[in-house]
Amino acid sequence: xxIQKKTIKMLGAVLSIIFLMATxxxxxxxxxxxxxELITTLKLTFSExxxxxxxxxxxxxxxxxxxxxxxxxxxxxxxxxxxxVVEVLDESTSPTTVVSNEILNEGVDHQFFFNISAxxxxxxxxxxxxxxxxxIGLSNNVVTGSSSSGTLRxxxxxxxxxxxxxxxxxxxxxxxxxxxxxx
Amino acid sequence: MLQWPLKKLNFATMLxxxxxxxxxxxxxxxxxxxxxxxVKHPCNIHFEGDVLDIETNSPLEYTTIKIKELxxxxxxxxxxxxxxxxxxxxxxxxxxxxxxxEPITFTIVIQSNLHKDVFLSRSQNxxxxxxxxxxxxxxxxxxxxxxxxxxxxxKKAGENLGTILKQLPGLNTLNTGAGISKPVITGLxxxxxxxxxxxxxxxxxxxxxxxxxxxxxxxxxxxxVEKGAGALQYSNEAIGGxxxxxxAPLRSLPxxxxxxxxxxxxxxxxxxxxxxxxxxxxxxxxWSWRIQGTLNKAGNTKTPTYYLKNTxxxxxxxxxxxxxxxxxxxxxxxxxxxxxxLGVFAGAHIGNLTDLLxxxxxxxxxxSDGFRYRIKLPSQKINHQTISFxxxxxxxxxxxxxxxxxxxxxxxxxxxxxxxxDKGIPAIEFYLNTHGVGSNWHFVNNHATYxxxxxxxxxxxxxxxxxxxxxxxxxxxxxxxxSIHKITIKRLSVEAGIRFDSKWQEITRMKQKNVHLKHQWxxxxxxxxxxxxxDSHLSIDFQTGTSWRAPHAIELYSEGVxxxxxxxxxxxxxxxxxxxxxxxxxxxxxxxxxxxxxxxxYNKYIKNFIYLQPRTTPVLTxxxxxxxxxxxxxxxxxxxxxxxxxxxxxxxxxxxxxxSILYAKDLKNKNYLTLIPPNKIENSLGxxxxxxxxxxxxxxxxxxxYVARQNLVENNQDLIPVPKAYxxxxxxxxxxxxxxxxxxxxxxxxxxxxxxxxxxxxxxWRYFANEAGANFSLRVKIPLSSKD
Numbered sequence: 001x002x003i004q005k006k007t008i009k010m011l012g013a014v015l016s017i018i019f020l021m022a023t024x025x026x027x028x029x030x031x032x033x034x035x036x037e038l039i040t041t042l043k044l045t046f047s048e049x050x051x052x053x054x055x056x057x058x059x060x061x062x063x064x065x066x067x068x069x070x071x072x073x074x075x076x077x078x079x080x081x082x083x084x085v086v087e088v089l090d091e092s093t094s095p096t097t098v099v100s101n102e103i104l105n106e107g108v109d110h111q112f113f114f115n116i117s118a119x120x121x122x123x124x125x126x127x128x129x130x131x132x133x134x135x136i137g138l139s140n141n142v143v144t145g146s147s148s149s150g151t152l153r154x155x156x157x158x159x160x161x162x163x164x165x166x167x168x169x170x171x172x173x174x175x176x177x178x179x180x181x182x183x
Numbered sequence: 184m185l186q187w188p189l190k191k192l193n194f195a196t197m198l199x200x201x202x203x204x205x206x207x208x209x210x211x212x213x214x215x216x217x218x219x220x221x222v223k224h225p226c227n228i229h230f231e232g233d234v235l236d237i238e239t240n241s242p243l244e245y246t247t248i249k250i251k252e253l254x255x256x257x258x259x260x261x262x263x264x265x266x267x268x269x270x271x272x273x274x275x276x277x278x279x280x281x282x283x284x285e286p287i288t289f290t291i292v293i294q295s296n297l298h299k300d301v302f303l304s305r306s307q308n309x310x311x312x313x314x315x316x317x318x319x320x321x322x323x324x325x326x327x328x329x330x331x332x333x334x335x336x337x338k339k340a341g342e343n344l345g346t347i348l349k350q351l352p353g354l355n356t357l358n359t360g361a362g363i364s365k366p367v368i369t370g371l372x373x374x375x376x377x378x379x380x381x382x383x384x385x386x387x388x389x390x391x392x393x394x395x396x397x398x399x400x401x402x403x404x405x406x407x408v409e410k411g412a413g414a415l416q417y418s419n420e421a422i423g424g425x426x427x428x429x430x431a432p433l434r435s436l437p438x439x440x441x442x443x444x445x446x447x448x449x450x451x452x453x454x455x456x457x458x459x460x461x462x463x464x465x466x467x468x469x470w471s472w473r474i475q476g477t478l479n480k481a482g483n484t485k486t487p488t489y490y491l492k493n494t495x496x497x498x499x500x501x502x503x504x505x506x507x508x509x510x511x512x513x514x515x516x517x518x519x520x521x522x523x524x525l526g527v528f529a530g531a532h533i534g535n536l537t538d539l540l541x542x543x544x545x546x547x548x549x550x551s552d553g554f555r556y557r558i559k560l561p562s563q564k565i566n567h568q569t570i571s572f573x574x575x576x577x578x579x580x581x582x583x584x585x586x587x588x589x590x591x592x593x594x595x596x597x598x599x600x601x602x603x604x605d606k607g608i609p610a611i612e613f614y615l616n617t618h619g620v621g622s623n624w625h626f627v628n629n630h631a632t633y634x635x636x637x638x639x640x641x642x643x644x645x646x647x648x649x650x651x652x653x654x655x656x657x658x659x660x661x662x663x664x665x666s667i668h669k670i671t672i673k674r675l676s677v678e679a680g681i682r683f684d685s686k687w688q689e690i691t692r693m694k695q696k697n698v699h700l701k702h703q704w705x706x707x708x709x710x711x712x713x714x715x716x717x718d719s720h721l722s723i724d725f726q727t728g729t730s731w732r733a734p735h736a737i738e739l740y741s742e743g744v745x746x747x748x749x750x751x752x753x754x755x756x757x758x759x760x761x762x763x764x765x766x767x768x769x770x771x772x773x774x775x776x777x778x779x780x781x782x783x784x785y786n787k788y789i790k791n792f793i794y795l796q797p798r799t800t801p802v803l804t805x806x807x808x809x810x811x812x813x814x815x816x817x818x819x820x821x822x823x824x825x826x827x828x829x830x831x832x833x834x835x836x837x838x839x840x841x842x843s844i845l846y847a848k849d850l851k852n853k854n855y856l857t858l859i860p861p862n863k864i865e866n867s868l869g870x871x872x873x874x875x876x877x878x879x880x881x882x883x884x885x886x887x888x889y890v891a892r893q894n895l896v897e898n899n900q901d902l903i904p905v906p907k908a909y910x911x912x913x914x915x916x917x918x919x920x921x922x923x924x925x926x927x928x929x930x931x932x933x934x935x936x937x938x939x940x941x942x943x944x945x946x947x948w949r950y951f952a953n954e955a956g957a958n959f960s961l962r963v964k965i966p967l968s969s970k971d
Contacts, residue, residue: 039805059805069805155537155807160560168549172535175807 039099042154042176043087046142048080057176060092074152074180076122076144084124084140086112086154088174100138103156112137112174113155113167120150120180134165144182153177226271232299234263234279236631243281243303244405245432251276256924260332279303282435282471282508305577329353330407333431336400338917338930340962341446341455341479344400348426351408352841353783353825355860358946359393360528361451361484361955362496366396367945368408369787370821370845370859371423374735379417380428381504381517383571383589386617386644390654390737392858393947397521397567397593399500401444401457401477404431410767411726412680412710415665416623416636419684419708420732422763422789433471433506433515434463441967450934450958451495452554453481472505482556487938487956491948492552493559496525513575521567526558530951535807539950543903548952561599564609568592583625585638591617611650618643634669646736648692655740656692661685679711686733693740700740704733704760724769734758738793738814744804751802751809752795758816762790780828785821792819794849794856797900810902817851835872841865846895854897861893861908861944867915874918879926881918887911893944906942906949911935925966934958 042057053076059069076082090097103110107130114124114137123143126135137156154177157163159170234246242263249256250267252275259265272294280286284303291299329351339347345356345364355367365372373392378385380398387397400406407427414425434440439462446455461473479498483490499522506515530548542549571589578584593616596609623638644659667680683705690700710728717723741754767785772778795812802811823845831837847859869884892908914933919926938957942949 042805057805059803069803162550168541168545170550172538172807174805175535175537176805 038090038092039088039174040091041087041089042174043089044074044154044178045085045087046074046076046082047085048077048082055178057178058091069176071176071178074178076142076180076182078121078144078147078182080144082142082144083127084142086138086140088156104136104138107136108132108134109158109160109163110136110173111157111159111163111165111167112140113153113157114140115153115155115167117150117152119148120152121145121148121182122150122152122180130163132163134163147182149179149181151177152180226269228270228272228293229266229268229296230270230293230299231264231266231297232301234259234265234281234301234303236284237302237304243284246279246281246284246303247436249278249280251278254923260334262332277301280435282432282506283513284435286436305580330405333404336403336406337444337928337962337964338932340401340444340457340930340964341448341453341960342400344396344398344406344426344428347400348406348408352781352827353823353843354408355843355863355945357392357858358943358948360491360494360946360948362481362494362525363393363395365392365394366426367860368424368426369785369823370847370856371787374420374732375423376426377414377418377421377424378426378428380569381430381519381571382573382587383569383591384417384619384640384642386591386615386619386642387565387567387593388595388613388615390735394565394595395523397523397565398428399457399475399477399498399502399519399521402430402475402500402502402519403428405429411712412667412669412678412728415667415680415682415708415710416638417640419663419682419706419730422730422732422761422787430473430475430502430504433473433504434461435471437463437465437468439463443965443967444962445965446960446962448481448958448960450955451481451484452556453479455479469508470505471508473503475502475504476500480556483552483554484955485554486953487940488953489547489551490554491952492529492548492550493526493562494528495556495558496523497558498523511577513573513577515573515575517569517571519567519569521565523563523565524558525563525565527561527563528948528952529559529561530948535804535809536801537807539902542951561597563598564594564596566592566594581627581629585621585623585625587619587621589617589619591615591619593617609650611653612648613654614647614649616645632671636667637665639664651743652694653741653743653745654737655690655698657688657690657736659686659688659736661687674716676714676716677712678714679709681707681709683707688733688736690736690740694742700756702733702739706731706760706762720774721770721772724771725767726769727764727766729762729764731760731762733760734793741814744806744809751804751811753811753813755814758793758814759791761793761816764788764790777831778829781826783825785823785825787821789819789821791816792849794819817849819847819849819856821845821847835870837869837871839865839867839869848895855895855900857896857900858945859893859895862891864889869915877921879919879921882916884915886913886915888913890943903950906944909939909941909943911939911941912937922966927966928962928964930960930962932958932960932962934960 040059044055046053055072055074057069057071086100088099088103090099111134116122116124121144125141126137127141128136128139130136154174155167155172156174157167157170158173162169234243235241236243244259244263246259247256248258248265253270255267257265257267270293275291275293276288277291278286278288279301281303284305287303331347331350335350336347339350343364345366348354348366349356356364357367357372358364366376368376374390378396378398385396385398388394409425409427414421417425441460444457447453455478457475457477459473459475461471463471477498477500482495483492484494500520502517502519504517506513529550530542569589569591571587573585573587576584595613597611599610619640619642621638621640623636626635640663642661646657648654648656661684663682663684665680665682667678669676669678685705686703688702690698692698708730710726712724712726714722714724737754738758739754739756741752744751765785765787767783769781769783772780793814793816796815798811798813801808823843826842829837829839842864844862845860847856849856865886865888867884867886869882871880871882874881888911890909893905896905913936916931917929919928935955935957940953943954946954
């Protein structure tokens with residue numbers, strides 16, 4: 001009888017330890033306010049001499065939201081050499097988070113691709129490079145030709161370990177098409 | 184954080200050790216055999232029988248049978264059947280024991296081949312009679328459920344639950360690559376399939392089509408699919424079906440048992456080991472325990488022509504069980520932990536619709552890799568823990584009371600490299616805590632012609648998330664009461680059950696905002712079934728019933744891009760309850776082991792069937808365009824036929840055939856439904872032959888699988904055309920090495936023998952990559968020791 005009582009006690013002790021361990025084990029997220037990361041804005045700044053033109057795509061509620069984003073129409077002058085700076089922002093936070101800083105830091109894993117539709121007289125060349133010498137696309141040179149219109153697609157590819165200059169690899173972090181007019 | 188101690192063990196060392204043990208044992212057996220004096224005598228009597236419950240006539244699995252004179256110990260299988268081969272004529276003392284039953288000992292005279300049925304009575308029975316009858320009893324009770332026995336499970340050891348269940352006629356799987364597979368019953372899956380693991384209703388993140396059931400299949404000894412009134416004891420939500428997973432009962436006598444199950448597969452260089460150790464000390468009779476653990480590790484899966492990048496996985500599971508049995512009381516407790524870390528196939532993790540279309544056009548995944556075990560981003564970690572306590576009080580021979588409590592903790596983390604987020608922080612996390620209570624009053628009359636179960640279940644649940652929004656946070660309570668009765672009059676057995684449930688839900692947080700949205704649902708589920716046994720061969724089972732489920736929080740309030748699915752899904756808070764009305768007829772013809780044939784015809788009408796309807800225009804986000812889907816309701820109908828037969832041809836040959844046909848339609852929109860398993864025919868031809876005195880049950884076989892093209896789809900319903908039909912050939916072999924105790928079991932298997940390139944409609948990765956190529960698997964089960 002003594003042994004049995006001991007056993008029951010032991011069994012009880014073991015079970016309560018297991019139970020305690022499980023209850024103590026975080027049953028809730030460690031940081032319940034772990035905020036959602038959003039990319040709300042893609043900003044394109046075209047500068048030529050002292051004049052600058054800013055166009056953006058804004059999706060205020062981010063990827064998870066049901067609202068469609070709105071893209072500006074890009075209007076550029078013909079036969080000009082522009083310097084194009086690309087910025088990626090999260091404007092849902094205060095102050096605004098500049099996501100492009102991180103793209104720059106992880107340049108070896110990211111690249112912007114610019115797809116220009118046929119008929120649009122515009123050409124783009126990269127003006128930056130990552131530590132391995134491949135372009136990132138945050139800073140670019142854009143040359144416009146004669147008056148025309150079409151679409152300019154800006155596609156940021158996330159290519160961890162596979163970046164080789166090819167657009168087909170990786171997944172799209174940003175993919176926005178702007179209607180573009182060259183006057 | 185709880186750390187499982189085995190985590191620190193190097194996997195390779197473990198495998199190496201187990202190999203050492205295996206070969207060591209093999210040598211021991213061979214030495215033992217040589218040292219034995221080879222005395223020849225005409226001892227070829229075959230003695231077999233069934234062990235049954237005296238009250239309910241139900242077969243008693245895992246009854247330990249000892250024959251003193253032969254120093255032999257065996258166990259009954261899941262049908263309560265035992266057999267002892269090659270014994271000499273004589274008088275033998277048989278000793279039968281099973282947990283919860285009165286052990287019996289009797290002498291039996293064996294002169295020639297013999298079949299004996301033995302009836303056991305429950306412990307504390309006033310009528311402590313022993314009946315030995317020699318007529319074969321057929322089981323009238325469980326014909327509308329399909330079971331997998333320990334042997335079926337051993338044959339597929341190391342595979343996931345879905346793949347193991349696929350052995351049953353009419354069962355399919357919905358796969359996400361080679362690592363994740365979800366059971367599909369009558370064309371329905373995920374939240375429409377309820378899983379009961381060791382008496383506890385599994386509460387994980389089952390809403391996701393790529394979320395596998397959080398269960399270590401190695402811990403099971405029986406898996407069955409319950410389609411009759413018996414399901415009402417557990418839940419009203421089993422629209423598709425109810426899967427019951429049971430571990431083997433704990434030891435009823437002092438002593439210990441252990442076993443090691445190892446397996447390897449070549450297609451993803453998977454290695455798996457599962458060990459079990461159980462016992463009961465002589466000093467503490469009535470107290471039994473078991474520890475069982477599993478380690479699985481696999482690398483990138485190889486298709487016939489390339490590897491699938493980042494498709495490795497790791498699984499670590501531990502199950503502890505204990506029970507204390509004294510007089511009329513039985514207390515049991517268990518703790519289970521399931522842990523999985525898996526890579527998400529790089530080629531299927533697509534940014535947006537444009538990326539998706541590029542991936543479709545590419546004959547091979549653009550993002551490829553060689554073989555490696557390392558899991559990179561994107562990846563997922565799943566942790567599921569269960570604690571359960573049960574108390575049984577056997578009032579008398581006829582009445583029994585059961586109480587149980589369980590707590591389940593489920594954590595699912597999805598890791599992805601998202602801009603602006605540190606590495607190591609999951610992009611999204613889901614937490615689900617569930618407390619469950621239940622009680623049951625089991626009654627059986629003196630002649631077991633009337634059996635009833637009355638009881639209630641209650642559940643408290645809360646769900647949290649962290650990171651991106653996809654599913655809201657909620658608190659949910661539910662209560663259900665049920666009453667199930669079974670009457671047997673001669674050859675007719677009628678079972679009827681009714682269940683009432685009520686569920687309250689409060690949505691507390693959505694899209695990073697606190698909210699208070701309340702829902703309440705209630706309803707009745709009922710089922711009636713009748714089984715008529717024409718003679719010892721033929722029986723007919725008719726079942727009809729209705730059941731319902733409340734819409735899931737995901738169906739009501741999800742909003743966002745589904746991780747890895749490149750689709751935008753939006754919930755609908757006005758969804759109503761989904762209700763199923765089903766009818767099924769099952770006809771079984773059997774002639775012992777010689778001939779078994781089964782045909783099942785069913786029809787399911789589902790009112791307010793919840794489904795995802797594609798929008799005509801995609802959603803435009805900064806990440807590009809995503810195909811958008813809305814949760815909608817319609818009325819749907821599922822009808823199908825499942826055929827199964829097995830014939831022993833003589834001279835050691837056997838043939839098995841399985842066919843399943845399913846037709847599903849959206850009745851309101853007059854459309855076909857998506858992701859309905861295509862028709863399938865599986866055949867196998869086996870040959871069992873004697874090879875050596877020490878080797879038993881040596882069988883080799885060839886099997887074929889034909890999966891038809893799913894033609895019942897609408898044009899433009901899918902992004903790419905439906906895969907073509909395919910035909911696969913496989914090989915299988917198995918044998919047992921006799922030891923003085925339990926035999927060592929060895930299974931060899933080759934899947935997709937000719938390394939065929941194909942895609943399967945029920946695999947979510949069919950858009951991007953081919954199925955796995957030729958795969959060779961070896962499985963060895965070693966009972967380490969067993970003594971009293």
